[in-house]
Amino acid sequence: MAPERESRERAATGATAANRSRLRLDQPQRPRRRLLPEYDPEAFGRLSERIARFLGTGRFIVGMTVVVALWVVWNVFAPRELRFDTFPFIFLTLMLSLQASYAAPLILLAQNRQDDRDRVNLEQDRKQNERSIADTEYLTREIAALRIGLGEVATRDWIRSELEDLVKELAESHGDGRVVFPAERPGGRDVDDR
Structure with a gap:
């Protein structure tokens, strides 16, 4: 009874030997085992920047000068059986080389991270400058349009003079010569007119 049930379940789900061996795309894969430990690149980068900043102080x-001086003084003047690195100071050279071999890549990593930050800042500055230029050009066009528009605006003095001309024409055509719109002040121009 059990083998028949399995074959019915396989037939119902459509599972065959060929289908079972293929990867399912709708399911996540099992995580792979890694030989090396995983680390956070950002945390490592921040640490390298801190170290590089310290190395540049x-x-x-x-401190390095004091350590090297004490090393040399100890290995020259200490009793012979207490010296751990005699005159050519091979061990000191090894330690300084080891320190340099770690410091150089850490400094380069910190510089690369700073270059990346500078590149992002430059891109943001470039976009901001483009927006500022576009805004300036827009405002320049608007001011030019306003100046052109103001050149066509009728002022109070111009309208008054046109109306006075029309009144004179009417008066001449009717023959009575009276002034219909007298000026508010003797100069013919109001203070607020521009």
Whole structure:
């Protein structure tokens, strides 16, 4: 009874030997085992920047100078059986080379991260400059349009003079010569007219 049930279930789900061996795209794959431990690149980058910043300080240089001086003084003047690195100072050279071999890549990594930040800042500055230029050009066009529009605006003095001309024409055509619109002040121009 059990083999028949399995064959019916396979037939109902459409599972065959060929289908079972294929990967299912609707299901996530099992995580692979990694030989090397995983680390957070951002945390490592921040650490390298801190180290690079420290290596570039005067405190590090003074500390390194003190360590090297103490090393040399100890290995020259200490009793022979307490010296751990005799005159050619091979071990000191090895330690300094090891420190340099780690410092150089850390400094390069910190510089690369700074270059990436600078590149992003430059791109943002470029886009901001483009927006500012576009805004400036738009405002320039608007001001030019306003100036052109203001050149066509009728002022109070111009309208008054046109109306006075029309009144004169009417008066001449009717023959009575009276002034219909007297000026508000003797100069013929109002203070607010521009």
